[in-house]
Amino acid sequence: MLLLQIDWGFILEKVILIIVILGASFGVAAYATWGERKVAAIMQDRLGPHRAGPFGLFQPLADGLKLFFKEEIIPDRSTQKLFILAPAMFMVTALMTSAVIPWGPDVVTETGIISLQVADINIGILYVFGVVSVGVYGIMLGGWASNNKYSLLSSVRAASQAISYELALGLSLIALLMATGSLSMAEIVRQQHGFWSDGWFTWYFFKQPLGFLIFLVCTFAELNRAPFDMPEAESELNMGYHLEYSSMKLGMFLFAEYINMFISSAVLATLFFGGYNFPFMDNVALWLQDVLPQAHSIVFAGICVLVLMAKITGFILFFMFIRWTLPRFRYDQLMNLGWKSLIPLALVNMVITAALLLWVFKS
């Protein structure tokens, strides 16, 4: 009898990892909503939520409960199936991206090596952008199925914005990929080991500053966050594509946006800020081997995960600072910036990187 060889330990390991990552994404996203309100408050000399629990820490729970208990309205003339599908799709694509992000270095145990990455596929970055592009369909479907002109306008805006900025995003990435020579996220993080080697910083932020800038701006646009929150545009489109949504379907849209922000921060940290790497990590690893000979690997991995989380938190805070600082772009300004500034800039960056690699570094 031929039995398919199934490594149950492997499957269990991955399932646990997936559950942990999903839980972490939800947790971070929930507290990002709280954080956003707190950040908005302190920037406007206010207090922010402080009624629900200490420092208002139970506010996300209260918000979630409130959304669950709201009346669920599906508009009469909406395309009902698509109307229900849209938020689910947005949510699923938001969560899917986290599969290829390396959350920490491999943990070496007696039984084997545990990887803190759900899937180390060799086209990791491509996968991320594929999934992110599909995410726009959630918005488009939502806007179209609502059968509301504001929603439709908003989803058209979202689509054109996503397409315009994905071009610049991809072009800025090509320069990065020339430097890394690999599309695998795990490999890119491994290349950024430590902080300093061979007389220069290892993190790609210091090797690709212009690329990082373009990538960052495009990330803002991809996330539909201020100053690029054109699809939402409270003042002109009345919340845009989720205008007709109510109850938890609205909650899904709002929540998925925060999950997107979390994942995008993770991608930014992974690609440009060394992922889980931190300065003097080799010294810390050696020191841990002396102090905790049995569990040094898992403790070290824990520290690395915390470092990555700190970087992600930093990026999320930066997203929030920007949101409460800059006013929204006008639509033509947005298109001008995307097509006339960022794409040429990304092309120039690409050419410079290529020239440097070819003639100066000879790699």
Next chain:
Amino acid sequence: MQQLTNRAVQVDRSPMTFGEKIYLPAILKGLKITLAHAVRKPVTTRYPEEKRPFSPVFRGLHVLNRDEEGRERCTACGLCALACPAEAITMEAAERQPGEESRYREEKYAAKYEINMLRCIFCGYCEEACPKDAVYLSETVMPANYTRRSFIYKKEDLLIPHPKKQEQAD
């Protein structure tokens, strides 16, 4: 063109310099401003727990005063009603009977005294008009209510507690 006021400011329409065109310095400037606000002390008062003190000239809910012996000061002269620009005060006078000297200060008193709080504009003219120091505006905010009728405050609602009989009245 001649300017009407000297406050007009000429808008600078010169083309943007390179530094302005790349936005980044302006964004950093903006971030500096918002982050400076982040370290500033919030101006919020947590209302039910902490209350801002009223100013000494605050005009709140009306109070009908008594004298030191607990007798009502109001003589129902009607000057407050006359002074009231919102016509919120109505009253009916009655004559003091023998034996009521401990309740009313003068020979005439207000049998009925009503202020419609929905009409009142809290201008304090009644307080100024009163020759007997009987009505004055306290430092209390009018509480909300469900019916219009409950906003017409009767004499019982307005009288301050008797200094001897109801010392611990709310």
